[in-house]
Amino acid sequence: MTSPAKSTNPLERMLFEVKRTIVGQDVLLERMAVALLSGGHLLVEGVPGLAKTLAVKSLAAAIAGQFQRIQFTPDLVPADLIGTRIYHQHSGEFRTELGPVFANLLLADEINRAPAKVQSALLEVMQEHQVTIGRETFRVPEPFLVMATENPIESEGTYPLPEAQVDRFMMKVVVDYPGGAEEHAIVDRALRPPEPTQAMLTTDDLIRMQARVREVYVDPSIVDYAVRLVTVTRALGNAGLGQLERYVNYGASPRASIALVIGARTLAFLRGRGYVLPHDVVELALDVLRHRIVLSYEALADDVDADTIVTSVLGAVRMPDAVLQDR
Template sequence: MEPTRPDLAAPRPAQGPLEQALYEVKKTIVGQDVLLERMLVALLARGHLLVEGVPGLAKTMAIKTLAEAMGGQFQRIQFTPDLVPADVIGTRIWNQKEGDFQVSLGPVFANLVLADEINRAPAKVQSALLEVMQERQVTIGRETFAAPDPFLVMATQNPIESEGTYALPEAQVDRFMLKTLIGYPSPAEEFVVVERMTTRFERAQQVLTIDQLVDYQRRTDEVYVDPALIEYAVRLASATRSPGQVGLPDLARYLSFGASPRASINLVLAGKALAFLRGRDFARPQDIRDLARDVMRHRLVLSYEALAEGMSADDVLTPILEAVSVPDVPLRERRQQAASGVSPAGGHQSSGTQWHGR
C-alpha cells in the first residue's frame, strides 16, 4: 500500500531552480499560494490559466514577477472593447521603401502573456487569442509563425462588473486548462502587502532559464500515472454529465452540460505537473483531487434553476468529489514495474487496485 506520509527517500524532481523561482516570486507576492502553484502547474503541463478575482489582488504582478524569475519575455495585453485581432496577433504593414508587405508580430509572441480582463474584448479578439493558445501558432497573410516555447497565457476576469463585457463562450473557455478563483488576503497578509508596497522592495532575480523550464516540462511528461488514476479522472468528469451514476440524481437539475473529455485529459496532465512540483515521479489520487475544481469549474454549464438559486460550479462539484470513489493503488510498485518494463503478474493489477468510499 502507498504510505500516506511523504516518503523522504523518494526522488525530488522539482527541487533546485524551480523552487528558487517560486521563492523569488514570493519575495514580492504575499499569500496567493494557490495562484502561484497553479501558474507553475500550467507552465509545466503546457496549459493556460484563467484567473477570476476582484481588482488589486496582484494578478498582474504575480505573472510579471514569475517572468522575471525565469528570464522569459513578458507581455501584458489590456483588453478593451475597441481592440481588434491585429492588436493581439499582429498584422501586415506596407513598407513603401521596400515596396512590399512586412509582418509586424503582436504582443502575443511572448513566453508569458497576461490577457488582462479578457471578457472586455469582443468575440473576434477573444477567438484570435484562444486560437493561438490552442494551435500555438499564428497565420498572418500567407505566413505562419510559431509561438515561443514555453508559452503560457494567463487571462483575468473581473467578477464584479458585467457592463461593457463579453462573456467567454463555453466552447472557448474550455481551452483553458485551469480556472482559479482568488480572494482577498487575510489581515496579516494585507499588512505585509501594504508594508512592501509603501517601501522599497527587492525585485525578483532570474534564477531559472528557459532551457531549464523546457527540461522540467519534459521531465513532467515522464511522471508515471497509474491506469487507475486515469479511470478516476474519467469517473470524475463523467459524474458531472450523469450525477445519478454516483448516487446524486437530484444534482442533474442543476446541470445543463457536464465537463467535456478535455477535462479528463487535463486532470491527468495537471496532476502529473502537481506531482512533479511536490517532488515525486509518480502521481497520486490527491494530486488529481486537489486540482479537480480548477480543471472542471469552468467546463460546467449550470441550468437556469441553479443560477436562480445562486449556486456556483463549486457547489455542484463538492458533492461529486465526495461521491466518486478514490483509487487506492500501490503506486510506487507500479512505477518501478513501468520503469523496468515488467508488467504486473496475472491478476496482480486487479488485486492491487482497491476502491474505497468517501
C-alpha cells in the same frame, strides 16, 4: 523548504523570488507552477486589487524568457494581438508585422473586457501554438503559456468568455481576499520601495523540467478516476446526483480529463514524488472543472455555482486504491 541560497532546484528558487513580492496566494503560485510545467494555460479570477496581475508579472520576471502584456479593452481588434499585413508604399509589398502574442509568457490582463471577436483571435495560438496571418502560418516561441486575469462577470463592463476559449484554459483559479495578517504584511511592504524581481529560471531550465514531469508514473487507475469524474459531470444521475441535473446544461469536455491527469502528474513532481496519487487529482479538480461546466438559468436562480457541482461529484465518485510506489 530550504533557503533559496541553498536550493539547487531552479523552480524552487523562482518561487522564493516571487514570494519576495507576493504575500500569501500560495495556492495561486502553486497552480502557476503547475501550468508552467504542464504547458497549460491559466485563468485567474478575482475582484480588482488582489494582486492577480502583480503575481503573473512577478512570475514572468523570474523567468528569463520573452514576456508580453496585453491590456484588454473594448476597442481592441484581433490584429492588435496576433499582428497583421501592412502595405509598404516604397517597396510596393505587403509585410507581416507580428503581434505581442509572440512571446514565451503572455499576460492577458482583464481578458473579459474585450468582445468575443478579440477572444476568438486567441483560439488558434492557445491550442496549436501558431498564428495564421493571411496565407502564412507563424509558430510562437516555445515554451508558450497564456496567463489571463479577469474580473467576475458581474462586474460592470465585462463580457463572458466564449466556451471554446474557456475550455482551452487548463485551470481557473479563484483568488479571494487575504487574511488580516497577510493584508498587514501587504501594507507594510507597500511602505517600502519594491525590490526588482531577479530571473531565476531560464526557458531551457523549464523545458528540461517539463521533460522530467513526463517521466512521473501515472497508474491506469488514476486515469480511470479522472475520466469517471469528468463523465459524471455530463450525466450526474449515473452517480446518484439526479437532483443536480437540472442545474447543468453541459458537463466538462475530454480536455478536462487530460488536464486532470497532466496536472496531477505535475503536482506530484512538485511534491517530490515519482508517481501520482488520487489526492493529486482531487486537489486540482475544482480548478480544472469549475470553468468547464455550463450552468443553467435554474442554477443561477437557486444560487448554485460550479464549485458546488464539482464538490458533489467528488463525494459521489469512489477514489481508487492506487499503487503507492515509484515506477
